[in-house]
Amino acid sequence: MDKFDRIYALHKLLSDARYPIPRTAIQKKLECSRSTFMRLVNTMRDYLGAPIEYNDNGWYYDSNGEHPYELPGLWFNAQELHALLAIHKLMHDLQPGLLDEQLKPVQKRIEHLLQSKHLGSGELTDRVRVLAMGVRTHADAFQKVAEGVLQRKRLKLHYHARGSNQTTQRTVSPQRLVHYRDNWYLDAWCHKRQALRNFSVDRIKQIKILEQRAEEVDQQTLQDYFADAYGIFSGKADHTAVLRFSPIAARWVAEERWHPRQEGEFLADGQYQLKLPYSNPKELIMDILKYGPDVEVVGPESLREAVREKLKLALGNYEASG
Structure with a gap:
Protein backbone atom coordinates (compact mmCIF):
# COMPACT_ATOMS: atom_id res chain seq x y z
CA MET A 1 0.00 0.00 0.00
CA ASP A 2 1.54 3.33 -1.04
CA LYS A 3 1.26 6.71 0.64
CA PHE A 4 -1.73 7.85 -1.39
CA ASP A 5 -3.64 4.62 -0.77
CA ARG A 6 -2.93 4.91 2.95
CA ILE A 7 -4.18 8.50 3.04
CA TYR A 8 -7.45 7.50 1.42
CA ALA A 9 -7.73 4.41 3.62
CA LEU A 10 -7.15 6.45 6.79
CA HIS A 11 -9.66 9.04 5.61
CA LYS A 12 -12.27 6.32 5.06
CA LEU A 13 -11.61 4.76 8.46
CA LEU A 14 -11.99 8.04 10.30
CA SER A 15 -14.99 9.16 8.22
CA ASP A 16 -16.90 5.93 8.80
CA ALA A 17 -16.04 5.60 12.48
CA ARG A 18 -18.61 6.63 15.09
CA TYR A 19 -16.03 6.47 17.86
CA PRO A 20 -12.26 7.11 18.14
CA ILE A 21 -10.09 4.31 16.75
CA PRO A 22 -7.00 3.04 18.62
CA ARG A 23 -3.69 3.63 16.86
CA THR A 24 -2.80 -0.08 16.85
CA ALA A 25 -6.04 -0.91 15.04
CA ILE A 26 -5.33 1.74 12.41
CA GLN A 27 -1.74 0.51 11.93
CA LYS A 28 -2.97 -3.04 11.38
CA LYS A 29 -5.53 -1.90 8.84
CA LEU A 30 -3.03 0.29 6.98
CA GLU A 31 -0.16 -2.22 7.30
CA CYS A 32 2.24 0.42 8.56
CA SER A 33 4.52 1.26 11.48
CA ARG A 34 3.83 3.81 14.18
CA SER A 35 6.25 6.31 12.57
CA THR A 36 4.56 5.90 9.16
CA PHE A 37 1.17 6.41 10.76
CA MET A 38 2.32 9.62 12.45
CA ARG A 39 3.76 10.93 9.16
CA LEU A 40 0.40 10.29 7.49
CA VAL A 41 -1.41 12.17 10.26
CA ASN A 42 0.99 15.12 10.00
CA THR A 43 0.70 15.20 6.19
CA MET A 44 -3.09 15.20 6.32
CA ARG A 45 -3.16 17.88 9.00
CA ASP A 46 -0.51 20.17 7.53
CA TYR A 47 -1.20 19.91 3.79
CA LEU A 48 -4.77 18.67 3.46
CA GLY A 49 -6.37 20.47 6.40
CA ALA A 50 -7.73 17.27 7.91
CA PRO A 51 -9.23 17.84 11.43
CA ILE A 52 -7.59 14.74 12.95
CA GLU A 53 -7.70 14.71 16.76
CA TYR A 54 -6.69 12.31 19.54
CA ASN A 55 -8.03 11.40 22.95
CA ASP A 56 -7.53 8.52 25.37
CA ASN A 57 -9.75 6.28 23.25
CA GLY A 58 -7.99 6.85 19.93
CA TRP A 59 -8.00 8.97 16.76
CA TYR A 60 -10.99 10.66 15.15
CA TYR A 61 -12.20 13.50 12.90
CA ASP A 62 -13.38 16.58 14.78
CA SER A 63 -15.96 18.28 12.56
CA ASN A 64 -17.09 20.78 15.23
CA GLY A 65 -20.67 20.30 14.09
CA GLU A 66 -19.81 21.38 10.54
CA HIS A 67 -20.09 19.35 7.37
CA PRO A 68 -18.02 16.13 7.41
CA TYR A 69 -14.44 16.62 6.22
CA GLU A 70 -13.70 15.48 2.65
CA LEU A 71 -10.33 15.03 0.99
CA PRO A 72 -9.66 17.37 -1.93
CA GLY A 73 -9.83 15.62 -5.30
CA LEU A 74 -6.24 16.62 -6.06
CA TRP A 75 -3.77 18.03 -3.57
CA PHE A 76 -0.80 18.77 -5.77
CA ASN A 77 0.19 22.40 -6.09
CA ALA A 78 1.14 23.74 -9.53
CA GLN A 79 4.87 23.08 -9.10
CA GLU A 80 4.37 19.52 -7.83
CA LEU A 81 1.98 18.63 -10.63
CA HIS A 82 4.36 20.04 -13.25
CA ALA A 83 7.26 18.12 -11.70
CA LEU A 84 5.35 14.83 -11.73
CA LEU A 85 4.27 15.19 -15.36
CA ALA A 86 7.70 16.46 -16.42
CA ILE A 87 9.42 13.44 -14.83
CA HIS A 88 6.97 11.15 -16.58
CA LYS A 89 7.64 12.82 -19.92
CA LEU A 90 11.42 12.84 -19.45
CA MET A 91 11.48 9.14 -18.64
CA HIS A 92 9.21 8.37 -21.59
CA ASP A 93 11.51 10.31 -23.94
CA LEU A 94 14.76 9.05 -22.42
CA GLN A 95 17.26 7.66 -24.88
CA PRO A 96 16.98 3.84 -25.14
CA GLY A 97 19.57 1.93 -23.18
CA LEU A 98 20.41 4.56 -20.58
CA LEU A 99 19.82 3.08 -17.12
CA ASP A 100 16.91 1.04 -18.49
CA GLU A 101 16.86 -1.57 -15.76
CA GLN A 102 17.45 0.90 -12.95
CA LEU A 103 14.72 3.29 -14.05
CA LYS A 104 11.98 0.80 -14.95
CA PRO A 105 10.74 0.42 -11.35
CA VAL A 106 10.65 4.20 -10.92
CA GLN A 107 8.77 4.66 -14.18
CA LYS A 108 6.24 2.00 -13.20
CA ARG A 109 5.62 3.75 -9.88
CA ILE A 110 5.04 7.09 -11.59
CA GLU A 111 2.71 5.54 -14.16
CA HIS A 112 0.85 3.74 -11.38
CA LEU A 113 0.40 7.05 -9.58
CA LEU A 114 -0.80 8.82 -12.72
CA GLN A 115 -3.26 6.01 -13.41
CA SER A 116 -4.42 5.91 -9.79
CA LYS A 117 -8.11 6.16 -9.00
CA HIS A 118 -7.21 8.99 -6.64
CA LEU A 119 -6.08 11.09 -9.60
CA GLY A 120 -9.00 10.34 -11.89
CA SER A 121 -8.21 6.79 -13.02
CA GLY A 122 -5.91 7.82 -15.83
CA GLU A 123 -7.61 11.12 -16.66
CA LEU A 124 -4.64 13.20 -15.49
CA THR A 125 -2.37 12.57 -18.47
CA ASP A 126 -5.29 13.17 -20.85
CA ARG A 127 -6.54 16.31 -19.15
CA VAL A 128 -3.26 18.02 -18.21
CA ARG A 129 -0.66 18.79 -20.87
CA VAL A 130 2.99 19.78 -20.62
CA LEU A 131 3.94 21.28 -23.98
CA ALA A 132 7.56 21.26 -25.08
CA MET A 133 8.65 24.14 -27.30
CA GLY A 134 11.76 24.27 -29.46
CA VAL A 135 12.82 20.71 -28.73
CA ARG A 136 15.74 19.59 -30.89
CA THR A 137 16.25 15.97 -31.83
CA HIS A 138 18.83 14.46 -29.53
CA ALA A 139 21.86 13.04 -31.24
CA ASP A 140 22.88 9.42 -30.80
CA ALA A 141 25.63 10.83 -28.61
CA PHE A 226 27.46 28.30 -15.22
CA ALA A 227 24.76 29.61 -12.88
CA ASP A 228 25.77 33.20 -12.32
CA ALA A 229 24.99 34.63 -15.73
CA TYR A 230 21.78 34.72 -17.71
CA GLY A 231 20.59 31.47 -19.28
CA ILE A 232 22.61 28.65 -20.75
CA PHE A 233 25.17 31.00 -22.33
CA SER A 234 26.95 31.24 -19.04
CA GLY A 235 30.14 32.67 -17.68
CA LYS A 236 30.93 34.99 -14.82
CA ALA A 237 28.35 37.79 -14.97
CA ASP A 238 30.06 41.10 -15.65
CA HIS A 239 27.11 43.17 -16.89
CA THR A 240 23.67 44.09 -15.59
CA ALA A 241 20.85 44.48 -18.09
CA VAL A 242 18.21 47.12 -17.37
CA LEU A 243 15.00 46.43 -19.29
CA ARG A 244 11.85 48.53 -19.28
CA PHE A 245 8.55 46.92 -20.29
CA SER A 246 5.32 48.60 -21.32
CA PRO A 247 2.36 48.52 -18.89
CA ILE A 248 0.77 45.79 -21.03
CA ALA A 249 3.84 43.55 -21.08
CA ALA A 250 4.39 44.26 -17.38
CA ARG A 251 1.33 42.16 -16.57
CA TRP A 252 3.32 39.10 -17.66
CA VAL A 253 6.94 40.03 -16.99
CA ALA A 254 6.37 41.10 -13.39
CA GLU A 255 5.44 37.50 -12.54
CA GLU A 256 8.21 35.83 -14.55
CA ARG A 257 11.55 34.63 -13.24
CA TRP A 258 14.32 35.40 -15.70
CA HIS A 259 17.21 35.00 -13.27
CA PRO A 260 17.61 34.03 -9.58
CA ARG A 261 19.17 37.43 -8.80
CA GLN A 262 16.86 39.64 -10.83
CA GLU A 263 15.40 42.86 -9.42
CA GLY A 264 12.12 44.27 -10.63
CA GLU A 265 9.90 47.23 -9.84
CA PHE A 266 6.86 49.01 -11.21
CA LEU A 267 7.47 52.60 -12.25
CA ALA A 268 5.11 55.51 -11.70
CA ASP A 269 3.82 55.37 -15.30
CA GLY A 270 2.91 51.66 -15.06
CA GLN A 271 6.01 50.40 -16.82
CA TYR A 272 8.01 47.56 -15.26
CA GLN A 273 11.78 47.78 -14.91
CA LEU A 274 13.79 44.57 -14.70
CA LYS A 275 17.48 44.29 -13.80
CA LEU A 276 19.41 41.06 -14.23
CA PRO A 277 23.05 39.94 -14.55
CA TYR A 278 24.45 38.44 -17.73
CA SER A 279 27.69 37.56 -19.46
CA ASN A 280 27.14 36.35 -23.02
CA PRO A 281 24.14 38.39 -24.26
CA LYS A 282 23.07 35.97 -27.00
CA GLU A 283 20.15 34.31 -25.24
CA LEU A 284 19.14 37.47 -23.41
CA ILE A 285 18.83 39.28 -26.75
CA MET A 286 16.57 36.52 -28.08
CA ASP A 287 14.27 36.89 -25.07
CA ILE A 288 14.24 40.67 -25.39
CA LEU A 289 13.34 40.56 -29.08
CA LYS A 290 10.26 38.41 -28.51
CA TYR A 291 8.65 41.37 -26.71
CA GLY A 292 9.06 43.61 -29.76
CA PRO A 293 7.84 47.18 -29.15
CA ASP A 294 6.82 46.38 -25.55
CA VAL A 295 10.39 46.46 -24.21
CA GLU A 296 13.28 48.93 -24.26
CA VAL A 297 16.86 48.21 -23.26
CA VAL A 298 17.85 51.05 -20.95
CA GLY A 299 21.38 49.79 -20.43
CA PRO A 300 24.14 49.00 -20.80
CA GLU A 301 24.74 50.77 -24.09
CA SER A 302 26.46 47.70 -25.62
CA LEU A 303 23.34 45.60 -25.10
CA ARG A 304 21.09 48.41 -26.31
CA GLU A 305 23.16 48.72 -29.49
CA ALA A 306 23.17 44.94 -30.07
CA VAL A 307 19.36 44.80 -29.84
CA ARG A 308 19.03 47.89 -32.06
CA GLU A 309 21.23 46.23 -34.69
CA LYS A 310 19.14 43.05 -34.62
CA LEU A 311 15.98 45.08 -35.11
CA LYS A 312 17.52 46.97 -38.04
CA LEU A 313 18.49 43.70 -39.71
CA ALA A 314 15.00 42.30 -39.18
CA LEU A 315 13.41 45.44 -40.64
CA GLY A 316 15.81 45.22 -43.58
CA ASN A 317 14.35 41.84 -44.53
CA TYR A 318 10.97 43.49 -45.07
CA GLU A 319 12.23 46.64 -46.72
CA ALA A 320 14.23 44.61 -49.25
CA SER A 321 11.16 42.61 -50.21
CA GLY A 322 8.71 45.44 -50.24
Missing part, protein backbone atom coordinates in the same frame (compact mmCIF):
# COMPACT_ATOMS: atom_id res chain seq x y z
CA PHE A 142 23.31 11.22 -25.63
CA GLN A 143 23.90 7.79 -24.13
CA LYS A 144 27.69 8.04 -24.34
CA VAL A 145 27.63 11.56 -22.93
CA ALA A 146 25.57 10.35 -19.99
CA GLU A 147 27.87 7.36 -19.47
CA GLY A 148 30.91 9.64 -19.51
CA VAL A 149 29.32 11.94 -16.94
CA LEU A 150 28.34 9.12 -14.59
CA GLN A 151 31.45 6.97 -15.02
CA ARG A 152 33.75 10.02 -14.77
CA LYS A 153 35.63 9.35 -18.01
CA ARG A 154 36.90 11.80 -20.62
CA LEU A 155 35.11 12.16 -23.94
CA LYS A 156 36.51 12.77 -27.41
CA LEU A 157 34.05 14.85 -29.43
CA HIS A 158 33.52 16.06 -32.97
CA TYR A 159 31.39 19.11 -32.22
CA HIS A 160 29.52 21.24 -34.75
CA ALA A 161 28.86 24.77 -33.51
CA ARG A 162 25.79 26.33 -35.10
CA GLY A 163 27.05 29.88 -34.64
CA SER A 164 30.33 29.46 -36.55
CA ASN A 165 29.11 26.53 -38.66
CA GLN A 166 32.41 24.80 -37.92
CA THR A 167 33.21 21.34 -36.59
CA THR A 168 36.06 21.00 -34.12
CA GLN A 169 37.57 18.05 -32.33
CA ARG A 170 37.67 18.31 -28.55
CA THR A 171 38.68 16.19 -25.59
CA VAL A 172 36.57 17.11 -22.58
CA SER A 173 36.14 16.10 -18.97
CA PRO A 174 32.34 15.91 -18.54
CA GLN A 175 31.02 17.48 -15.35
CA ARG A 176 27.23 17.32 -15.57
CA LEU A 177 24.23 17.04 -17.88
CA VAL A 178 21.78 19.94 -17.94
CA HIS A 179 18.18 19.83 -19.19
CA TYR A 180 17.22 23.40 -20.11
CA ARG A 181 14.28 24.62 -22.15
CA ASP A 182 13.53 21.05 -23.25
CA ASN A 183 17.02 20.37 -24.58
CA TRP A 184 20.12 18.65 -23.19
CA TYR A 185 23.49 20.32 -22.63
CA LEU A 186 26.84 19.14 -21.34
CA ASP A 187 28.88 21.20 -18.90
CA ALA A 188 32.50 20.14 -19.32
CA TRP A 189 36.14 21.09 -18.91
CA CYS A 190 37.52 21.54 -22.43
CA HIS A 191 41.15 20.42 -22.63
CA LYS A 192 41.56 22.20 -25.97
CA ARG A 193 40.54 25.58 -24.55
CA GLN A 194 41.70 24.87 -20.99
CA ALA A 195 38.44 26.28 -19.73
CA LEU A 196 34.88 25.37 -18.84
CA ARG A 197 32.57 25.11 -21.81
CA ASN A 198 28.96 24.22 -22.52
CA PHE A 199 28.02 21.87 -25.38
CA SER A 200 24.62 21.22 -26.92
CA VAL A 201 24.29 17.42 -26.98
CA ASP A 202 22.41 17.42 -30.28
CA ARG A 203 25.45 19.05 -31.99
CA ILE A 204 27.88 16.27 -31.05
CA LYS A 205 28.47 14.41 -34.31
CA GLN A 206 30.98 11.80 -33.16
CA ILE A 207 31.88 10.72 -29.66
CA LYS A 208 34.19 8.24 -28.02
CA ILE A 209 34.52 7.39 -24.34
CA LEU A 210 38.18 7.38 -23.32
CA GLU A 211 39.71 5.31 -20.55
CA GLN A 212 41.39 8.37 -19.09
CA ARG A 213 39.81 9.66 -15.88
CA ALA A 214 37.87 12.93 -16.18
CA GLU A 215 39.42 15.95 -14.56
CA GLU A 216 37.24 17.11 -11.69
CA VAL A 217 35.97 20.66 -11.25
CA ASP A 218 34.55 21.46 -7.82
CA GLN A 219 30.86 22.24 -7.53
CA GLN A 220 31.35 25.82 -6.38
CA THR A 221 33.43 26.62 -9.47
CA LEU A 222 30.77 25.07 -11.69
CA GLN A 223 28.07 27.04 -9.92
CA ASP A 224 29.97 30.31 -10.20
CA TYR A 225 30.68 29.83 -13.90
Whole structure:
Protein backbone atom coordinates (compact mmCIF):
# COMPACT_ATOMS: atom_id res chain seq x y z
CA MET A 1 0.00 0.00 0.00
CA ASP A 2 1.54 3.33 -1.04
CA LYS A 3 1.26 6.71 0.64
CA PHE A 4 -1.73 7.85 -1.39
CA ASP A 5 -3.64 4.62 -0.77
CA ARG A 6 -2.93 4.91 2.95
CA ILE A 7 -4.18 8.50 3.04
CA TYR A 8 -7.45 7.50 1.42
CA ALA A 9 -7.73 4.41 3.62
CA LEU A 10 -7.15 6.45 6.79
CA HIS A 11 -9.66 9.04 5.61
CA LYS A 12 -12.27 6.32 5.06
CA LEU A 13 -11.61 4.76 8.46
CA LEU A 14 -11.99 8.04 10.30
CA SER A 15 -14.99 9.16 8.22
CA ASP A 16 -16.90 5.93 8.80
CA ALA A 17 -16.04 5.60 12.48
CA ARG A 18 -18.61 6.63 15.09
CA TYR A 19 -16.03 6.47 17.86
CA PRO A 20 -12.26 7.11 18.14
CA ILE A 21 -10.09 4.31 16.75
CA PRO A 22 -7.00 3.04 18.62
CA ARG A 23 -3.69 3.63 16.86
CA THR A 24 -2.80 -0.08 16.85
CA ALA A 25 -6.04 -0.91 15.04
CA ILE A 26 -5.33 1.74 12.41
CA GLN A 27 -1.74 0.51 11.93
CA LYS A 28 -2.97 -3.04 11.38
CA LYS A 29 -5.53 -1.90 8.84
CA LEU A 30 -3.03 0.29 6.98
CA GLU A 31 -0.16 -2.22 7.30
CA CYS A 32 2.24 0.42 8.56
CA SER A 33 4.52 1.26 11.48
CA ARG A 34 3.83 3.81 14.18
CA SER A 35 6.25 6.31 12.57
CA THR A 36 4.56 5.90 9.16
CA PHE A 37 1.17 6.41 10.76
CA MET A 38 2.32 9.62 12.45
CA ARG A 39 3.76 10.93 9.16
CA LEU A 40 0.40 10.29 7.49
CA VAL A 41 -1.41 12.17 10.26
CA ASN A 42 0.99 15.12 10.00
CA THR A 43 0.70 15.20 6.19
CA MET A 44 -3.09 15.20 6.32
CA ARG A 45 -3.16 17.88 9.00
CA ASP A 46 -0.51 20.17 7.53
CA TYR A 47 -1.20 19.91 3.79
CA LEU A 48 -4.77 18.67 3.46
CA GLY A 49 -6.37 20.47 6.40
CA ALA A 50 -7.73 17.27 7.91
CA PRO A 51 -9.23 17.84 11.43
CA ILE A 52 -7.59 14.74 12.95
CA GLU A 53 -7.70 14.71 16.76
CA TYR A 54 -6.69 12.31 19.54
CA ASN A 55 -8.03 11.40 22.95
CA ASP A 56 -7.53 8.52 25.37
CA ASN A 57 -9.75 6.28 23.25
CA GLY A 58 -7.99 6.85 19.93
CA TRP A 59 -8.00 8.97 16.76
CA TYR A 60 -10.99 10.66 15.15
CA TYR A 61 -12.20 13.50 12.90
CA ASP A 62 -13.38 16.58 14.78
CA SER A 63 -15.96 18.28 12.56
CA ASN A 64 -17.09 20.78 15.23
CA GLY A 65 -20.67 20.30 14.09
CA GLU A 66 -19.81 21.38 10.54
CA HIS A 67 -20.09 19.35 7.37
CA PRO A 68 -18.02 16.13 7.41
CA TYR A 69 -14.44 16.62 6.22
CA GLU A 70 -13.70 15.48 2.65
CA LEU A 71 -10.33 15.03 0.99
CA PRO A 72 -9.66 17.37 -1.93
CA GLY A 73 -9.83 15.62 -5.30
CA LEU A 74 -6.24 16.62 -6.06
CA TRP A 75 -3.77 18.03 -3.57
CA PHE A 76 -0.80 18.77 -5.77
CA ASN A 77 0.19 22.40 -6.09
CA ALA A 78 1.14 23.74 -9.53
CA GLN A 79 4.87 23.08 -9.10
CA GLU A 80 4.37 19.52 -7.83
CA LEU A 81 1.98 18.63 -10.63
CA HIS A 82 4.36 20.04 -13.25
CA ALA A 83 7.26 18.12 -11.70
CA LEU A 84 5.35 14.83 -11.73
CA LEU A 85 4.27 15.19 -15.36
CA ALA A 86 7.70 16.46 -16.42
CA ILE A 87 9.42 13.44 -14.83
CA HIS A 88 6.97 11.15 -16.58
CA LYS A 89 7.64 12.82 -19.92
CA LEU A 90 11.42 12.84 -19.45
CA MET A 91 11.48 9.14 -18.64
CA HIS A 92 9.21 8.37 -21.59
CA ASP A 93 11.51 10.31 -23.94
CA LEU A 94 14.76 9.05 -22.42
CA GLN A 95 17.26 7.66 -24.88
CA PRO A 96 16.98 3.84 -25.14
CA GLY A 97 19.57 1.93 -23.18
CA LEU A 98 20.41 4.56 -20.58
CA LEU A 99 19.82 3.08 -17.12
CA ASP A 100 16.91 1.04 -18.49
CA GLU A 101 16.86 -1.57 -15.76
CA GLN A 102 17.45 0.90 -12.95
CA LEU A 103 14.72 3.29 -14.05
CA LYS A 104 11.98 0.80 -14.95
CA PRO A 105 10.74 0.42 -11.35
CA VAL A 106 10.65 4.20 -10.92
CA GLN A 107 8.77 4.66 -14.18
CA LYS A 108 6.24 2.00 -13.20
CA ARG A 109 5.62 3.75 -9.88
CA ILE A 110 5.04 7.09 -11.59
CA GLU A 111 2.71 5.54 -14.16
CA HIS A 112 0.85 3.74 -11.38
CA LEU A 113 0.40 7.05 -9.58
CA LEU A 114 -0.80 8.82 -12.72
CA GLN A 115 -3.26 6.01 -13.41
CA SER A 116 -4.42 5.91 -9.79
CA LYS A 117 -8.11 6.16 -9.00
CA HIS A 118 -7.21 8.99 -6.64
CA LEU A 119 -6.08 11.09 -9.60
CA GLY A 120 -9.00 10.34 -11.89
CA SER A 121 -8.21 6.79 -13.02
CA GLY A 122 -5.91 7.82 -15.83
CA GLU A 123 -7.61 11.12 -16.66
CA LEU A 124 -4.64 13.20 -15.49
CA THR A 125 -2.37 12.57 -18.47
CA ASP A 126 -5.29 13.17 -20.85
CA ARG A 127 -6.54 16.31 -19.15
CA VAL A 128 -3.26 18.02 -18.21
CA ARG A 129 -0.66 18.79 -20.87
CA VAL A 130 2.99 19.78 -20.62
CA LEU A 131 3.94 21.28 -23.98
CA ALA A 132 7.56 21.26 -25.08
CA MET A 133 8.65 24.14 -27.30
CA GLY A 134 11.76 24.27 -29.46
CA VAL A 135 12.82 20.71 -28.73
CA ARG A 136 15.74 19.59 -30.89
CA THR A 137 16.25 15.97 -31.83
CA HIS A 138 18.83 14.46 -29.53
CA ALA A 139 21.86 13.04 -31.24
CA ASP A 140 22.88 9.42 -30.80
CA ALA A 141 25.63 10.83 -28.61
CA PHE A 142 23.31 11.22 -25.63
CA GLN A 143 23.90 7.79 -24.13
CA LYS A 144 27.69 8.04 -24.34
CA VAL A 145 27.63 11.56 -22.93
CA ALA A 146 25.57 10.35 -19.99
CA GLU A 147 27.87 7.36 -19.47
CA GLY A 148 30.91 9.64 -19.51
CA VAL A 149 29.32 11.94 -16.94
CA LEU A 150 28.34 9.12 -14.59
CA GLN A 151 31.45 6.97 -15.02
CA ARG A 152 33.75 10.02 -14.77
CA LYS A 153 35.63 9.35 -18.01
CA ARG A 154 36.90 11.80 -20.62
CA LEU A 155 35.11 12.16 -23.94
CA LYS A 156 36.51 12.77 -27.41
CA LEU A 157 34.05 14.85 -29.43
CA HIS A 158 33.52 16.06 -32.97
CA TYR A 159 31.39 19.11 -32.22
CA HIS A 160 29.52 21.24 -34.75
CA ALA A 161 28.86 24.77 -33.51
CA ARG A 162 25.79 26.33 -35.10
CA GLY A 163 27.05 29.88 -34.64
CA SER A 164 30.33 29.46 -36.55
CA ASN A 165 29.11 26.53 -38.66
CA GLN A 166 32.41 24.80 -37.92
CA THR A 167 33.21 21.34 -36.59
CA THR A 168 36.06 21.00 -34.12
CA GLN A 169 37.57 18.05 -32.33
CA ARG A 170 37.67 18.31 -28.55
CA THR A 171 38.68 16.19 -25.59
CA VAL A 172 36.57 17.11 -22.58
CA SER A 173 36.14 16.10 -18.97
CA PRO A 174 32.34 15.91 -18.54
CA GLN A 175 31.02 17.48 -15.35
CA ARG A 176 27.23 17.32 -15.57
CA LEU A 177 24.23 17.04 -17.88
CA VAL A 178 21.78 19.94 -17.94
CA HIS A 179 18.18 19.83 -19.19
CA TYR A 180 17.22 23.40 -20.11
CA ARG A 181 14.28 24.62 -22.15
CA ASP A 182 13.53 21.05 -23.25
CA ASN A 183 17.02 20.37 -24.58
CA TRP A 184 20.12 18.65 -23.19
CA TYR A 185 23.49 20.32 -22.63
CA LEU A 186 26.84 19.14 -21.34
CA ASP A 187 28.88 21.20 -18.90
CA ALA A 188 32.50 20.14 -19.32
CA TRP A 189 36.14 21.09 -18.91
CA CYS A 190 37.52 21.54 -22.43
CA HIS A 191 41.15 20.42 -22.63
CA LYS A 192 41.56 22.20 -25.97
CA ARG A 193 40.54 25.58 -24.55
CA GLN A 194 41.70 24.87 -20.99
CA ALA A 195 38.44 26.28 -19.73
CA LEU A 196 34.88 25.37 -18.84
CA ARG A 197 32.57 25.11 -21.81
CA ASN A 198 28.96 24.22 -22.52
CA PHE A 199 28.02 21.87 -25.38
CA SER A 200 24.62 21.22 -26.92
CA VAL A 201 24.29 17.42 -26.98
CA ASP A 202 22.41 17.42 -30.28
CA ARG A 203 25.45 19.05 -31.99
CA ILE A 204 27.88 16.27 -31.05
CA LYS A 205 28.47 14.41 -34.31
CA GLN A 206 30.98 11.80 -33.16
CA ILE A 207 31.88 10.72 -29.66
CA LYS A 208 34.19 8.24 -28.02
CA ILE A 209 34.52 7.39 -24.34
CA LEU A 210 38.18 7.38 -23.32
CA GLU A 211 39.71 5.31 -20.55
CA GLN A 212 41.39 8.37 -19.09
CA ARG A 213 39.81 9.66 -15.88
CA ALA A 214 37.87 12.93 -16.18
CA GLU A 215 39.42 15.95 -14.56
CA GLU A 216 37.24 17.11 -11.69
CA VAL A 217 35.97 20.66 -11.25
CA ASP A 218 34.55 21.46 -7.82
CA GLN A 219 30.86 22.24 -7.53
CA GLN A 220 31.35 25.82 -6.38
CA THR A 221 33.43 26.62 -9.47
CA LEU A 222 30.77 25.07 -11.69
CA GLN A 223 28.07 27.04 -9.92
CA ASP A 224 29.97 30.31 -10.20
CA TYR A 225 30.68 29.83 -13.90
CA PHE A 226 27.46 28.30 -15.22
CA ALA A 227 24.76 29.61 -12.88
CA ASP A 228 25.77 33.20 -12.32
CA ALA A 229 24.99 34.63 -15.73
CA TYR A 230 21.78 34.72 -17.71
CA GLY A 231 20.59 31.47 -19.28
CA ILE A 232 22.61 28.65 -20.75
CA PHE A 233 25.17 31.00 -22.33
CA SER A 234 26.95 31.24 -19.04
CA GLY A 235 30.14 32.67 -17.68
CA LYS A 236 30.93 34.99 -14.82
CA ALA A 237 28.35 37.79 -14.97
CA ASP A 238 30.06 41.10 -15.65
CA HIS A 239 27.11 43.17 -16.89
CA THR A 240 23.67 44.09 -15.59
CA ALA A 241 20.85 44.48 -18.09
CA VAL A 242 18.21 47.12 -17.37
CA LEU A 243 15.00 46.43 -19.29
CA ARG A 244 11.85 48.53 -19.28
CA PHE A 245 8.55 46.92 -20.29
CA SER A 246 5.32 48.60 -21.32
CA PRO A 247 2.36 48.52 -18.89
CA ILE A 248 0.77 45.79 -21.03
CA ALA A 249 3.84 43.55 -21.08
CA ALA A 250 4.39 44.26 -17.38
CA ARG A 251 1.33 42.16 -16.57
CA TRP A 252 3.32 39.10 -17.66
CA VAL A 253 6.94 40.03 -16.99
CA ALA A 254 6.37 41.10 -13.39
CA GLU A 255 5.44 37.50 -12.54
CA GLU A 256 8.21 35.83 -14.55
CA ARG A 257 11.55 34.63 -13.24
CA TRP A 258 14.32 35.40 -15.70
CA HIS A 259 17.21 35.00 -13.27
CA PRO A 260 17.61 34.03 -9.58
CA ARG A 261 19.17 37.43 -8.80
CA GLN A 262 16.86 39.64 -10.83
CA GLU A 263 15.40 42.86 -9.42
CA GLY A 264 12.12 44.27 -10.63
CA GLU A 265 9.90 47.23 -9.84
CA PHE A 266 6.86 49.01 -11.21
CA LEU A 267 7.47 52.60 -12.25
CA ALA A 268 5.11 55.51 -11.70
CA ASP A 269 3.82 55.37 -15.30
CA GLY A 270 2.91 51.66 -15.06
CA GLN A 271 6.01 50.40 -16.82
CA TYR A 272 8.01 47.56 -15.26
CA GLN A 273 11.78 47.78 -14.91
CA LEU A 274 13.79 44.57 -14.70
CA LYS A 275 17.48 44.29 -13.80
CA LEU A 276 19.41 41.06 -14.23
CA PRO A 277 23.05 39.94 -14.55
CA TYR A 278 24.45 38.44 -17.73
CA SER A 279 27.69 37.56 -19.46
CA ASN A 280 27.14 36.35 -23.02
CA PRO A 281 24.14 38.39 -24.26
CA LYS A 282 23.07 35.97 -27.00
CA GLU A 283 20.15 34.31 -25.24
CA LEU A 284 19.14 37.47 -23.41
CA ILE A 285 18.83 39.28 -26.75
CA MET A 286 16.57 36.52 -28.08
CA ASP A 287 14.27 36.89 -25.07
CA ILE A 288 14.24 40.67 -25.39
CA LEU A 289 13.34 40.56 -29.08
CA LYS A 290 10.26 38.41 -28.51
CA TYR A 291 8.65 41.37 -26.71
CA GLY A 292 9.06 43.61 -29.76
CA PRO A 293 7.84 47.18 -29.15
CA ASP A 294 6.82 46.38 -25.55
CA VAL A 295 10.39 46.46 -24.21
CA GLU A 296 13.28 48.93 -24.26
CA VAL A 297 16.86 48.21 -23.26
CA VAL A 298 17.85 51.05 -20.95
CA GLY A 299 21.38 49.79 -20.43
CA PRO A 300 24.14 49.00 -20.80
CA GLU A 301 24.74 50.77 -24.09
CA SER A 302 26.46 47.70 -25.62
CA LEU A 303 23.34 45.60 -25.10
CA ARG A 304 21.09 48.41 -26.31
CA GLU A 305 23.16 48.72 -29.49
CA ALA A 306 23.17 44.94 -30.07
CA VAL A 307 19.36 44.80 -29.84
CA ARG A 308 19.03 47.89 -32.06
CA GLU A 309 21.23 46.23 -34.69
CA LYS A 310 19.14 43.05 -34.62
CA LEU A 311 15.98 45.08 -35.11
CA LYS A 312 17.52 46.97 -38.04
CA LEU A 313 18.49 43.70 -39.71
CA ALA A 314 15.00 42.30 -39.18
CA LEU A 315 13.41 45.44 -40.64
CA GLY A 316 15.81 45.22 -43.58
CA ASN A 317 14.35 41.84 -44.53
CA TYR A 318 10.97 43.49 -45.07
CA GLU A 319 12.23 46.64 -46.72
CA ALA A 320 14.23 44.61 -49.25
CA SER A 321 11.16 42.61 -50.21
CA GLY A 322 8.71 45.44 -50.24
